[in-house]
Structure formats: structure tokens, C-alpha cells
Amino acid sequence: MSTWLSINGLAVLLLTVLLAAAVFAGTVWVWPRLTGRGVRPVLGRAGLQxxxxLTMGVPLLLAVNSSYGFYSSWRDLLSLQREEPAPAGTDPAGRDGLLVRSTHSWRHGGSDDPAVIGRIEAVTVRGPRSGLSAQAYVYLPPQYLNATAQRRAEFPVVLALSGFPSTTRVLIDLFRYPQVALDAVREGKMRPAVLVLTTPTVAPPRDTECVDVPGGPRVETFFAEDLRAATAAHYGLTRDPRGWGVMGNSVGGYCALKLALRKPEAYRAAAGLSASYEAARDADTGDLFGGDASRRRENDLLWRLRNLPQPPVSLLVASSRRGEHQYPQTLEFIEAVRPPARISSIVLASGGHNYETWGREVPPALVWLVGRLAPGDGGS
Structure with a gap:
């Protein structure tokens, strides 16, 4: 189905608005004929109400879904996704911490040949250190599929995180990370890279803000250690932090920047799109720090930049002059970065905290991020 007619397409939203307007106009026209106390008039009025x-609620629900990405496609909404058998040669037991569940069917540029467009695998990552597991997609570019084992260890790796609340599918269906990467390589803007696509919500339904919660889920450990180790082992990728980058939008952007600043031994480059700069504190997060004010400060990115030594990482932040509530904090973040850390930015003239804005920022941010990754000999 075309993007125009997708669940987040403009055509579908306009059609539902027109339908709601038509039902409302029809109700106004018919209502005088349904006056009275009989069964038929009462049922008629109830039916019209x-x-x-219902028709007025549908456009609102579609707009909310477009902003938050609860469902990324009609198939996602109707639970019609079809999983295909895992390719030959995968580890059915997931002994390296990563289990390939299926391959994701996709097309780009008129082709569905993995040798031309690459392969997307749906995987489950299990973490022995954190005790957590998460579902993800791994995009393997065609150059990786054709490479030797030694050459595969030289590919840069990007972890891409969605926001909260959200799903992993939005990274493929809305942001189109694999398609963006493939186009950038074909246009000579970017080297081929392996992409790991997932959500920061690995302890649902809690929004952990990628924190190791005292007595709770160790999400920072999962992303900084478990996911890297499992992915590198299964696909023969580098463990060198100089070859690993992380990016995300909203909460995923906060996680990305924080992982680079707190765990430079895992990620040496990060991009935050409309990122917050400190952990939220609300009904979805609960108490993330066990009442420890020092732990909360250490997860406040502006506080870290101003009070702690800065690691040798490359950071990118994206925001909008109009429409983004965190734009003033983004400017503060940029001003606070000092060597050996480095900072770049994408600043739009206008754009809200939504998927349309992030969709404009993902392509240049991904190209920037891959350009900062330079794995060495594949060592740790």
C-alpha cells in the first residue's frame, strides 16, 4: 500500500474528516424527523449520536497515532504481519544471545532481492548481564551479505532507538531507516552500515529512560553491554566502540546521547533528535533512581557536561526554532560541550515533536553518524 494511503497517510486522515463532516451534516438534516417519544425516534437519535x-473520534485517533506511532501500518493494527522462516545457517538456540525469528519482507527501488537491497532480520536479543530481552530488527546491507568474515568486522554499526510510547516497526515503516541507508550509500553519501533497530522500552510498560533502576530493570547495561555483545558475536561485527554509534528520537534521543556520554567504551558517537536532556519523572517512569539525588544528577546530561570530564565522543543534536519545547535546552547543551567531546547540530526553522519532523532529520543524522564511525581492527 502506498504511503499516501497508509495508516499515517494524509489521504486517510482527510477521508475520515470528510466522513465525519458528512455524518454530522446528515444528523443535523435528519434530526427534526426523529422527534417524539416512540421506540423508533429514540433508537434513531441514539444511532445518530x-x-x-465514532466518525469524529477516528480522525483524532489517527492524528494521535501519527504523532506517537502506536501502529505503523494497517497490518500492524490488524495483527496481520507474516513472519517467514529464519534463513539457513542461523542459530536456532540463540546461544550467542541473539535469536533470528524471521526475515522481514520488504522492497525498495522495485527490487526485493537481498543481494540488491540487503536483508532485514527480526531478532530477539537476550542479555545475560541485565537479565532483559528485547525484539529488534537488524538491517544487513548487500555489501555485508557479500563480504568475507574479516571484512564484516570492519562495518560500522548503528543502534537506532524509537521514542516512548512507540514500537520498533515505526523505524522501518515511518522513518524507513533501511531505505534511507540504502539510498545514502547509492548516492555516495555514506558507507554501508549494519543497523540495529529497536525501542528503548525493553521493560514494558515502564518508561525506564535507559536507566539501570535500583532493584529494577538494568536497561543501560542491556544497551551498553548485552545488545552489543550479542549482535557482534552473531554477525561477526566489530566490538570496537569507535565502530558503534547510537541515535534516536525523543526518549530514544535522550538514551542515545546519554549512552555516549556515560558509556564511551560502548558508543563513541550519538545523535539525539528532539532529545530531552534529563530523565522524566512521571507515572510511566516511577522512581528511576531509588530516591538518590546523585544518581539523578548523573543522568542529567547538562549537569554532566558542566560538572564532569567529557569523554572523546561525537554528538549531534537536532531541534527546531519554532515548535520544539526543548529548543532552549538544546542551545544550552551545544554551548556546554567541550573538547575532547565534539558537537554538531541540525536546527530546523520549524517543526513539532512528531514523526514528520523526525522524518526530515533522520537522513542527515544517519549520514553524519556513520561518517563518525571508524572501527579499528575489530578488537574490543
Missing amino acids: LAVT
């Missing part, structure tokens, strides 16, 4: 409520 229900029709108006």
Missing part, C-alpha cells in the same frame, strides 16, 4: 461520536 453514536455515528457522530
